[in-house]
Amino acid sequence: MNKLLKAIHILSLTALLAASLTACGGAPLAPGMAHQQSDFGGISGQPAVPNEFLIKRKGMSYLQSPQEFAQANGILFIREIEALGVELFQVSDPAQLEALKDQFDYAEPNYLRHLSIPAQSGVQQQSVFQRQSAEAGATLPAGNNYIGIIDTGVDTSHAALAGKLIAGHNTLGQADVSDDNGHGTYLAGIAVGSDGSQQLNGVLPGGKILPIKALDRNGIGTDFSIAEGIVLAIEYGAQVIVLSATGANQSQALTAAIDHANKHNIPIVVPSGNAMDAASVFPASSRGVISVASVDVRGQSAARFSRPGQNVTISAVAQGIRSTLPMHSFNLQRMGISNGYGQLETPGASAIQVAAAIAAIKTMNPGIRLAEIRNKLLAAADDLGQPGMDAQTGGGRLNMASVARNRGAVAAQAAPRAPQPVGYGTYPQPSYPQRAAGYPQQAPQVYGQQAYPQTNYGAYSTPQRRAY
Incomplete structure (x- = not known):
């Protein structure tokens, strides 16, 4: 039985089972959690951009440009990530992919990934570990080992981040990296922020952030926008990358981007996840990442929202962390957070501290390998x-003072290549007569007590292909 027929067979059996459960009084799937067709008609509980597929072609098909390949096969070319050999197409009927299967290594839906921020516990005290980490981090060099944050962008006008941001990029087809969610700005402040007082000191105040906006105001992005963000972060000079978005399905394209970073000796640091969003395990489950668990405000045990896992490497405190928030309006204000500064409980808070430690380690140990x-x-x-090692906190809680004690000689570093201007080349834009108007209208998914409405990707402008 070929792959398509097998997938359709599974789809039919699943539909029959669902009907049987309903007839027997079984509860139907909750709104917003209905299964959708995925690659070759398979089953997926993870939303994807309608009709969009990530394809890696092979063999003789590469003699055609992606535009020629699309025109010859009745599909639409959108964009590509040349470094990965991955192209994004719009396919009106997945059956078209079956006819083309001999021409590519894989085809998969353009899955959505989201920030998974738990409901806030109301912890107001500031963790003593934040102050201790900042004191130790102030003695550490950061050199040119920029920290790439692939997230919701950063408030580039924030005074506490002045002089600490490198020009980044927006992979959503927008003009800048401004943060309309709040999460990306919060992570940036934890790493390098300083407001001139004892109230805010980043764990690596001498460090610099390279922001890549790959998630929208709802904290949602696509596998394409995130994979492209990883490639661009490397191209712009990031030496460690933090990625907080997560989802249920594995992605070959996103795995290829992680492998690409590893080949360039650049660690990808991710939170282990949110225990209230147990199905979302990728990319934390990937062997190519450093997975970081979250520790509570006391620094003694895993935080209530931290997701355990066999792939957890290390942990860091993720409660009681005061940091920067956008000075303008932003989406996470619906959680009762003020402009400028505040506290969030997010698994990403632990990951960014580990990334800052890695930036210092790479500066003190030039040429150090991932292992x-x-x-x-x-x-x-x-x-x-x-x-x-254990599944809750990995090898233990990060101690920046120990990082400082283990410092070695710091060699002179050459500055990385200057970032390219944000913008796109002059490649002709394709038209999109079949592009979906938006996601199916569904109730928002809820993680803990916090709702994350689905975003309308059908409305975003399609940028021209950027020139590499």
Whole structure:
């Protein structure tokens, strides 16, 4: 049975099972969680952009440009990531892919990934570990090892981030990296922010942030926008990358982007996830990332929202962390957060601290390889719970003072290539007569007590292909 027929067979059986459950009094799927068709008609509980597929072609098909390939096969070319050999197409009927299957290595839906921020617990106290980490981090060099944050953008006008931001890029087809959600700005402040007082000191105040806006105001992005963000962050000089968006399905394109970073000796740091959003495990489950668990405000055990996992490497405090928030209006204000400064409980808070530590480690140890970076992180961790590695906190809680104590000689570094101007080349834009008007109208998904409405990707402008 070929792949398409097998997938359709599974689809039919699933539909029959769902009908049987309903007839027997079984509860139907909650609104917004209905299964959608995915690659070759398979089953997926993870939303995807309607009719969009990520395709990696092979063999003789590469003799055609993506535009020629699309025109010859009745599909629409949207954009490509040349470094990965991945192209984004709009396909009105997935059956078209079956006819073309011999011409590509894989085809998969353009899945959506989201920030998974738990309902806030109301913890108001500031963690003593934030101050201690900042004091140790102030003694550490950061050099030119920029921290790439692939997230919702950053408020580039924030005074506490002045002089600490490198020109980044927006992969959603918009003009700048301004943060209309709040999460990206919050992470940036944890890493490098400083307001001239004892109230806000980043864990690596000498560091610099390279913001890549790949998630919209609702904290939602696509596998394409995120994979492109990873490639661009590397191209612009990031030496460690933080990615907080998550989802249920694995993605070959996103895995290829992670592998691309690893080949360039650039770690991808991700939070282990939100225990209230248990199905969303990728990319934290990938072997190519450093997965970071969250520790509570006391620094003694895993936070209530931290998702355990066998792939957890290390942990960091993610409660009681005061940081920067946009000075303008932003979406997370609906959680009762003010402009300028505040506290969030987000798994991303732990990941960004580990990324800052890696930036310092790479500066102090030029040419250090990924495996050695992992070992140095674990050597700088305070073991929690049972001795040794565990699924809750990995090898222990990050200790920036230990990172500082283990410092070595710092060699001179050449500055990375200057970032390219934000913008796109002069490649002709394709037309999109079949592009969906938006996602199916569904109730928002809820993680804990916080709702995340689906975003309308059908309305975003399609940028021209940028010139690499």
